[in-house]
Amino acid sequence: MIRDLETLAAAADRRMILSMAACASLGVALMPRLALAAADREMLPQVRKVVERWVGPGKFPGMVASLGIPGRDPEYVARGSEGFTDGDAVTPDSLFRIYSMTKPVTGMAAMQLVAQGKLGLDQPLYDILPKFRTMMVQDTYDGSVTELHPAPRPITIRYLLTHTSGIGYTIIQKGPIKTLMEDKGLIAGQVSRMEIPGLSRGAPVHGLDHFADRLAEVPLVSDPGARWIYSMGLDLMGRVIEVVTGRSFDAHLRETIFEPAGMTSTFFRVPAGDAGRLTTNYGAVGDVLVPIDGSENSIFLDPPPFPFGGAGLVSSPRDYDRFLRMLAQFGEIDGVRVLDEQAVRIGTGDLLPAGVTIPAMFGGNAGFGAGGRVGKGAEAGIYGWSGAAGTVGMVDMVHALRSQIFVQFMPPNASGLLPEFQTALKADVMALLENK
Template identity: 75%
Template structure:
């Protein structure tokens, strides 16, 4: 009797959450059925089990969340081959570019408050970006330049259409120029070896922004999607507008109110035991490059990298995804405005611009994350350089993720297999009559 009552209460809570999220009445019975099932991820579980163990990965965590229901986590293995601690939803992972949606949503909140404008020129906040020069040829000469025909805007920063370069993307003279100025995207390891050393970053977001303004753009603003340091620069914009250090602002306005207690730019020493090991894939062999106990993420970073600097746990990042799925609300508390979330998870690309196939296109792009089109309409999210992926289905109120630690994430077939299994499990829920 008690179990039946609890199940009924869970279903009522789910239907209430679904209504609050704007989900259609036809979908609610399907989600109510799903909420009563003992397992939502049978195919994902099989993938995780197949890829975890000797000769594969030490451990990984995947999850799926529905409106009104705590996420179902699938966790297998340990936090490292030399770390016997069991991997759990509270293990800490380097999420790299999954930092970008967090930074962008902080900016969208400032836009919703009227403290920034979506199409406001960046130079109004950071005057050194008023007069920018652009390479005549993408990744070509750094002396054959022309004046930018229009200013970089906040929209451009969040959608990678600013024309700003990225040292992990650019080649040739522009890359050498950026690296020489300390304009690197983050940190990987204390080891120095080809592919592991992104360069020595300049210290301080203010110095980072000033030096970035001195580098030519790789494309005219608003004309091309080119993965960039736009969200790192947005961190400095947020500092100037709010008068607070960027990391402090994120903690006070998103992490603490959303109950995200395990997300940091610098992992506290007392939490090092939860930090997983990161690996580099050499063929099918994984070699450790950043072990938890001695991780570079235990050190204070040169500056809080708004594009790639956060460490988080699967449980914490699920709360961020839940915050988006519920249009800014979590645990009965409003953290982000509804307009900030709705606009930020919609397609914000300038007319005529699309995400290239190498980055998941053709598709739209919102505030720091890819926005699906067609059959994927309403899906927003992004991935990280060490194999993490986080997505939210804004139409159905679903959220999903996988946390594993290896670089580069396309070196093995794990993530495509996970995506196929996740799609099958989600379709089984949505197609249930």
């Protein structure tokens, strides 16, 4: 009925990051006086038109977009409801499944440990998780799981953060390696309680410790440090953080990022009392949106098998904007120091191993930082990533501008919404500059 999961996730991430890059091409020179230009005017008139055009019967039930600039509260455009059968208006405080936008959060948590000297970027993973000391690699990518060779170098923390570890991903891999991973419960994400052909992939393993142990038993799909391959590296990083800090990964994020940053609506499990704020997620079947995870019986109301550091968070537009603003201000928000400045500066910079490039389908011509794409050239300073159900978040580290869109449908490239949004966002920012 609905497209295969790897098609959903891979297409979502690559199309959305390409769209994000198009907006990033506004360029460094265009941003300096945005705050003054926007002091007394609506910042998002073109984005508002796009949102209004795409919300309604036969389209989307609701969505939220935002733009934040220095010296002014973020402007939100919110239209519609939290679901076609949910009468609650969608707001900046509605809850959305942000999927892979979890990766920058996990990445920054790791960078804080690097800044504190508790982790090293080029530290071997086996120092923390000894079972990863002797890894084998497929001779042929996605080929045989018995024709293998020893990894020529160890997996490092840098490789986990930048998808260069050689670890695979069940939403990406094909053939026997995919089957092996699924049989071991290495399924780093959840979509629905429903048994949906193409989406239901068996039972995930329970516990980050068991996830890590089983992942160490699976061959790598590429030599560590040799190739950019979308991976479960950020999920494994959750276990690294647990071992290094001595506390659960979810508790660590809550105590070191969410609470000090004032992010009160970001969860791996949505509390029952907040279920009314949860939007409905839809699967695109042709031109029809079919509900696959509603608010009243969402899979996100249950404890997850383990906290998915690569795709597990639910958040609100207001909360995620606080995360982006904290990054834009180099780790500080509302007078509270959340992350060390060094952690943010290094984590939002290019951490790719020498000679490694990002495939064009995932944004190309760019670097990669701690869990997020890093712009180059005219996009210098742009850091961010996207989610498989229609969310995008990005920050311009040079000028502290950040933008977002939140909607819930899979795959997000099933419509022209996101490219239209990025075109409108670019026009609005240019208008702010022209009328400064």
